Amino acid sequence: MVIDTTEIETINSFSKLESLKEVYGIIWMLVPIVTLVLGITIGVLVIVWLEREISAGIQQRIGPEYAGPLGILQALADGTKLLLKENLIPSTGDTRLFSIGPSIAVISIFLSYSVIPFGDHLVLADLSIGVFFWIAISSIAPVGLLMSGYGSNNKYSFLGGLRAAAQSISYEIPLALCVLSISLRVIR
Template sequence: MNSGIDLQGSFIQTLTDLGLSSEAAKALWIPIPMTLVLIASVVGVLVTVWLERKISAAAQQRIGPEYAGPLGVLQPVADGLKLVFKEDIIPAQADPWLFTLGPVLVVIPVILSYLIIPFGQNLLITDLDIGIFLWISISSIAPIGLLMAGYSSNNKYSLLGGLRAAAQSISYEIPLALSVLAVVMMSNSLSTIDIVQQQSGYGILGWNIWRQPIGFAIFWIAALAECERLPFDLPEAEEELVAGYQTEYAGMRFGLFYVGSYINLVLSALVVAILYLGGWE
């Protein structure tokens, strides 16, 4: 039994000893791991944004963010606060319901995918027997949100960006799923815990990257395409589509796209580590 279950049992037992019913104690426990995952993913976004800016600046022989905190570490926080307080605008001819629902459908599936990520041998929210299948299924919802955002903006550039995003995501999901299927067949399980434990026998030599080097390359390329990172940034294509499906978005609605993109980037890195790099091993 892992310590996550022990913590849950201790928490419920403590509240029960204080006079609460076991059902109420269980209900109070449910939001705690969800909140922790949300906080961890947002912190991961802030760190990733800062690293991306500093590494890009170093590669281009410039300084990058420097004045908001030491070495500019508070610049992502400043950007986030700006998006929170920025005026939220809905175009006059846009569909307000779809316009609002699009960013939500992009962010929520990515956050839900963290439920199956084992951060350590005893650090996970839930050990599902179909964890990998659940991740692939949930990730297929995001293209619907992108297409919805592009269509509802009533902007030709947004519509083209949404169509490109949906087409790209659907196209690269097929090789991504096939590369994952190879790992699943080797592990004989869809559980992320079982996949990591299957790689633990011979130390670094037991990692799946040595058994599936081509699958690792395919997965990494497909993951970059799913995250719309260079050179797979056609849905945004600032040179021709202004900003793609994000063109008409401002304020926190744009912030959801922004956060969702980087949360997905961190998630992809975690999944790569679990499938091919031995997980917590």
């Protein structure tokens, strides 16, 4: 039996495809995560744009119109401006509290993503009490807001931190009640 060189090349090409199967698996594992993140980001951008346009219409003024077509990229421009602003730390305040506060708020939100399932078998931390962990970790964010307000050693900043923490807590209580009621409903 004589094997032709074209047959050998065909067999080798199939073995190359087999080695790419792992790469395809990793890519398909990232597709739900990227889809979810892009969907949420685009949704937030559209909601911010609609809120600004509707508010401008109600107040009879011109809304965002310079950043992108029809002002669609205004939220991205605001985020870029916020990232590139000069970092001011108050001289009379507690600089450690003032600097650590926003980090605690952001880290608690990112940690809450660890129990969210992105696919059938794609969960960063598969906990049996994932819902309770999510509620507990996301409830740490107001502490970071209070720390920043208190660390500035300014009564107005402290009142602003109290207000932001109260607003955050007022959103978390109904959210926690909704999530817990659904959790109690599905537990058998």
